[in-house]
Amino acid sequence: MALLNILHYPNPLLRKKCNKVTEITKDIIGLADNMCETLAYHKGLGLAGNQAGHLKRIIVIKLPEEEEFRVLINPEIIQSFGIREVEEGCLSVPGYTGIVNRSIWIRAKGLDMKWKKWKIKVEGLLAQALEHEIDHLNGIMYFDHLVAHRRRTSRRIETTARAVRASRS
Numbered sequence: 001m002a003l004l005n006i007l008h009y010p011n012p013l014l015r016k017k018c019n020k021v022t023e024i025t026k027d028i029i030g031l032a033d034n035m036c037e038t039l040a041y042h043k044g045l046g047l048a049g050n051q052a053g054h055l056k057r058i059i060v061i062k063l064p065e066e067e068e069f070r071v072l073i074n075p076e077i078i079q080s081f082g083i084r085e086v087e088e089g090c091l092s093v094p095g096y097t098g099i100v101n102r103s104i105w106i107r108a109k110g111l112d113m114k115w116k117k118w119k120i121k122v123e124g125l126l127a128q129a130l131e132h133e134i135d136h137l138n139g140i141m142y143f144d145h146l147v148a149h150r151r152r153t154s155r156r157i158e159t160t161a162r163a164v165r166a167s168r169s
């Protein structure tokens with residue numbers, strides 16, 4: 001296994017649509033392993049193929065309270081419901097977070113590493129992570145969903161602004 005170089009915005013691969021995986025090859029298995037290792041190293045929630053320089057529809061997700069990595073092939077969202085505002089960041093945009101609109105729940109489907117079909121209905125952090133990573137596969141970045149009044153702000157800037165306000169009051 002090896003650590004992969006995570007591409008940072010504005011690398012053009014982050015705006016590309018990834019191609020469907022057509023079979024589980026040795027290369028795909030190696031890529032999945034390396035993506036998991038890279039995600040763990042950076043303590044991230046998820047990673048998509050193009051973030052690691054591979055235009056393949058493969059994502060890995062690891063929720064903080066879970067031990068296992070989810071390796072998902074050709075994932076797609078088939079239904080979504082509701083809107084909620086959540087804070088979000090991305091390993092390709094280090095140092096920044098923003099408030100974005102995400103769904104309350106989603107239905108998604110895809111394949112696993114054994115080429116077995118899966119279909120799930122999920123909410124909360126897993127739904128958010130799936131929406132974020134599947135967006136990556138379609139060349140969409142989380143800041144494309146920023147709610148208008150928070151556009152181009154970062155936690156760092158907001159924290160500074162709060163400190164300035166506090167020191168004034």
Ligand code: NI
Nearest residue numbers: 089090091092
């Ligand atoms: Ni991301």
